Amino acid sequence: MRRKIKNSALTLGMATALLLSGCNFSNSTEKVDEDNKVNQTLNVTEPADIPTLDSTKAHDGIAFTVLNNINEGLYRQDENNLPIKALATEHEESEDKVVHTFTLRDAKWSNGEPVTAQDFEYAWKRVMKDNSPYAFMFVTAGIKNAEAILNAEKDADELGIKAIDEKTLEVTLEAANPLFQTLLTFPTFLPQNQKFVEEKGDQYALEADGVLFNGPFKLVEWTHEQGWKYEKNEDYWDAKEVQLDNINVYVVKDPSTGTNLYETEKVDRVELSSALVDQYKDDANFQTMQESGLVFLRFNHNHPVLGNKDIRRAINMAIDKKGLTDVILKDGSSPLNGVVPAGFYNSPDNKDYRELNGDFNTGTVEEAQEAWTKGLKETGQKDVTVSINIADSDDQKKVAEYIQAQLEDNLPGMKLEIKAVPFAQRLEIEKAIEYDLSLSSWGPDYSDPMTYLDMWLKDGSANRMDYYNPELDKLVAQARIESDLAKRYEMLLSLEKMLLEEDAAIAPLYQEGESILIREKIKGVLVHPTGAEFSYKWASIEE
Template identity: 65%
Template sequence: MKMKKMASFLIFLLIMTMALSGCNFSSSKDTSSKGSGGDKSGKSKQVLRVTESSEIPTMDSTKAHDTVAFTVLNNTKEGLYRQDKNNQPIMAMAEKHEKSDDSLVHTFKIRDAKWSNGDPVTAHDFEYAWKKVMKEAGAYNYMFVTAGVKNAQAIMDGKKDADELGVKAVDDKTLKVTLERPNPLLETLLTFPTFLPQNQKFVEKMGDQYALEYDKVLSNGPFKLSAWKHEQGWTYVKNPDYWDAKNVKLNKIKVYVVKNDKTGLNLYESGKIDRVSLSASAVDNYKDDKAFKTKTLAGIGFLRFNLNHPALKNENIRRAINLAIDKKGLTDIALNNGAVPLYGVVPGNYYYSPGKKDFRKLNGDLLKGTAKEAKKYWEKGLKEIGKDKVNVSINISDVEESKKMAEFLQSQLESKLPGFKMEIKAVPFEQRLEIEKSIKYDISLSTWGPDYSDPMTYLDMWVTGSSANREDYANPEYDKLVEKARTETDLAKRYKMLLKLEKVLLEEDVAIAPLYQKGQAILQHKNIKNLVQHPSGPEFTYKWTYIE
């Protein structure tokens, strides 16, 4: 009996030791000192542990349409080009890129590389995937129009067949892409996940199961998935068959799906993850932590106006709303995460002219004024519409951050514009988007993340009939200038057109109300190096990341 009791006691001790070890209990208050991916000897195992806010919607590059999927695809696959550490396009699967004298025909030589099943990556894989996007009307098929690929618009309009898209595999190593017009942004656009290749034989073998599990998709990028537990997380491992594997230092990346800010913070505090984003309410508690930092991002927040609304279709009413908002108060109080006030539709410190000057500084602060000026335009607008008050509602996502912003805006506008009343209508994110798309709102608190690294990604969304133009804004002269800028190969002249477009949209037409340039407050272990975060397209590249 004594021996049985002793054995039971020893087992109990072993279980408790393992439990405590698994929870990684620590009395350290300096979260930056917690290790990442290391063993007992202190030698790094090169394992990074991060979170995502949602499940991977799809691993099919022809269907992907969100940042989570884009990031996974960016790290498990490789297109002709990819973004480098400075967010510039560099050749990836393309070993050589030649163009005709008129810049309409682009010929790419495909480098020697393998899919994770051992098959060679060929030019046919690109032709197949690109035409598949057009055949299935993928979410980002318009990127082929933006790139100017021959017949893309005609295919979308139903006038031509997807097989007539201007892309052809001349042989296994040669891909020819024909454009309808010269495009100075082609290399930049080719970094986008919609332009990734697919192995046709494997895709057809998987059928309707393709890309639904980690082993139902192939990789030709720096990493491949070794596990995918739906709604819980996934694991990347280094891809030994990647053509540039010698420059990939991480052995593994563990990703946890965390939808609650507090849960993510608890995981970080307990040493389970190496990086976490903070909500506005948590920032003040950690701003003195050595691991704390803020980053200003390229995404923007703004107000959309239903331009069919009896009051909001009045330019002076919209101008008054713009000028009445204390944007610094909005970013400092309601957001508190590194976001900055925005007085334009193109954010600062991301996009530069051929002369290396920041777009935002070149165009200056637009729609900036005082409360007194706001009241003057407000009174003028009320007189023009024959009203002494205006009642509207604001469409927002049902999340803490959006609610705080809406309450701040409500207070600002109702206190500074006599007779203005605004009701807050909070709905789930997906429903907010559907309400916007159907233009069944008065004002909508909206956001936009750039698809590619150029000011045009913020400007061409307002073209008449664009899927991103969700307020019935229409200006024929604006449309013509966008089309002209798309075909202008003189970069200096093109940039002047982009600057003009922003002024037409905001100063002349007051089509929207820019609010803020997004920010991010994070805690991140100091030994994580070269974690590349992009302003557009996929959020992260792990190819050059390592644990010091």
Template identity: 70%
Template sequence: MMKNKKWLGFMFLAIFTLVLSGCNFSSSNKKEDEPKKEDNGKEGGEKVDQVLNLSEPSDIPTLDSTKAHDAIAFNVLNNVNEGLYRQNQDNDSVLALAEKHEMSDDEMVHTFTLKDTKWSNGDPVTAADFEYAWKRVMKDNGAYNYMIVTAGVKNAEAIMNGEMDAEELGIKATGDKTLEVTLESPNPLFKTLLAFATFLPQNQKFVEKLGDQYALEADNILANGPFKLVNWTQEQGWEMVKNEDYWDAENVKLEKVNVFVVKDPSSGINLYETGKIDRVKLTSALVDQYKEKEDFKNVKAAGTVFLRFNHNNPALKNVNLRKAVNMAIDREGLTDVILKDGSSPIYGVVAESFYFSPDKVDYRELNGDFNKGTPAEAKEYWEKALAEIGQKEVKVSLNIADTDEMKKVAEFLQAQLEDNLPGFKLEIKAVPFKQRLEIEKAIKYDLSLSTWGPDYRDPMTYLDMWVKGSSANRMDYYNPKLDALVTEARGETDLSKRYKLLLNIEKIFLEDDVAVAPLYQRGSSVLLNNKVKGLVDHPTGADTSYQWAYIEE
């Protein structure tokens, strides 16, 4: 049996290597038999191929910025497209396609002057491209239309509520290179939000020509950012090359970025060790084996993992049952024994260590833990819930993405809930990541194991997703008190008052309603090729920028 397993593993790796070769995806490692080239004008120096090879656990669902709603798509869009602002190496929002940003005295009218740039098909990028894309988000009820509401763009909320037409959104091109955006009120988050993918421009003629095929293949998307997407093989990977027409191309050192879809962690580590990829995320089983190596790195992230409850489910809509589920889970055991990747337990929806009050106090410290209890306390709430719903047992299913991390977490949750809540039965249903999202959007699940990557640097990115009608809600939760506080916080310019509102929103959501079960704040244990320099990981918005990365000699 052991010989057979080794032989099968060897064959899988060989087949995967052939797949990589077939995609013309090359490694950043220099082959010994390749001729030496001059390096940056240095006579006799060897020039290292500026090729970065990475992996993702799933394919891209769509690259339409008005519809994208996942970390993988946002990551690609961040590197092939660019908006008025983008995140820099310090994670600050800085001017990008806009060379100038002016505000009226009341800070409600913002005028942007664009740089002279062009799309990868040669068309100029114009102010009309921004007006078209933002209005399209609202017209098509895009996944992140609430981001435009959060930005405070005039009439956005009324449009989202069906009270006004998308054409009435407070954005208009006043010239080819001049864009005017009007807000409902001054908004301290506006500049920060503009670096997010929802605010990217789109070429109207190109989009409408392709119709429902837009952004589903490499040839069906235009680039205006540091890189161009030139190859996308479904469920295998994609390839980006340097965009020579990018306005800051002289500072982009990488010539190519290859990303492979690798769902199996053991395949990922094999590809890393054989030089096929330059970075790999380690599973808990591999952390101890590699943690002493020079290329091992542990990174705390701002992303969270939590359980969604379908609030229409006859059993799960019971608040005591949801509290029992929260208290029945040993989060420390999950992060320290099962994951072992730098993830940490969390008992709130806002992550720790990234969001601070005007007095520089961590949001998580200020609001503390919610629904933290013992198995005995969980059982008390469980028995109370069963009496209230008139049942002796509860059978539900758990919707998860078919990645190694999610499978391990789901199995742990299944054991915890069935052991600590007598009569609780949990069936695990693993599906591809894209399908997990579609099931959530349709609210055709009982429980769903969800992830959330913050969109911008403010607690609101974790809080306004729960308002009625938000595409991120995905569980039919609604509390008018929460919605009212979100609206109030969006318009509050006194930062201390605003922060108190943000704290109260989470209290309503978790203390009063126990609406979800937060599980852990993500961390990553990774191996990173020591030759890779300048790769920037962002705690919010898109995960990574390749713009400043390079391969060292």
């Protein structure tokens, strides 16, 4: 999952003018006259528009954040990123932990209709019927028949979910699954109102009035490519906990525009590009955070040259990743030579996954050139011209230009062309596998290494490069049902070795960091490492 998109360039003055004229949003520094209270209006930025708010189709961090704040599922994440009951008031398990029965609290949609168990059954089965991007999460959760449905061996109506009555939902798993409760916080597991979805048809969830809400906030405005606005949902079951009245979100693609809005107190939180880190690193409101997202190169495995693993290994080794993070990015990102980032998940004996598995495909430029020469001979090539698919963002362009220089300098006969397109188009190009290399990224969906390792299953929605190793697919299936945690962890380590040591299937580049400015008065904004990035339910603005 892509959790965030780095900012891209616009003309500063024009962009600011468009933002302020196109979105009639208020400022959190204004005072409410009554009782002289601080205006509970939060102003933030996002680097791109919302592609869709259909929870069965959404597959990016921006949509997930919006869905997390306007809707409610059985569980949501708390301040410790742990699952807490949301619409579920009770969660009972059978003795073998295979059958899970949920009792729903009284809650209603923004059209006044009650949220029912049937809404969950409809939405989950719709995910499977449409083979949605995150349908594989139902397999990861171990829901009965999910894998068979994805393999077209069973019908979506046979998914192990059943509305017993309006307030009682029963979910049956293939086997006990320790990840199940955690996964229920993910937006793909949200409910949907069938009548409303079917009335809207292909226009469902494409505008603010094209989606229903049952969460802490309502989406009251959505001006495409400019921004959107939340308002507190007074009909939310836990509205007493919601302190913010409004949240204004500006689509800001240029980092200078974002900092200008911050300096003029139009926004309260802004992400900095690498070019601005040195300018603000001594600011009292400056923060740097290590994240769990990774940035990597996808290879089209059908390409006549990039399909060769020696070529892929050479490309991996030819890039100075420390120079990329320390000189180009400077935002807290760190070099990565694996697919599971550091500090993300520990073994049963409390050792970090990255530390245990070490680094893959590291070497000198000379070693990269040896692999390159070998790969060229194997493919019958002397010179190679390929392109790299990137989003049209400022930092992605900088990263791509750095990679271009590294590869062309270090690999004789290599020419790399940069093709920058809007973020959503970059994703579509990846899905169609109509690229040579693609500068891609992934954020974890849940707290387990499998969120990085089962991406590479044959025909998986996250694969997007026609990679296939039958042994990897087999081991993933075994790890999903392994109850011995120590044995399972060894399987997880082996999966990464297959992907990188044996196949050099991708080229990891770096583990993301983030540099931000956030005003001290902003309290309680939860930033999650998995699933939706932000929760605003408990946020507030102080004096």
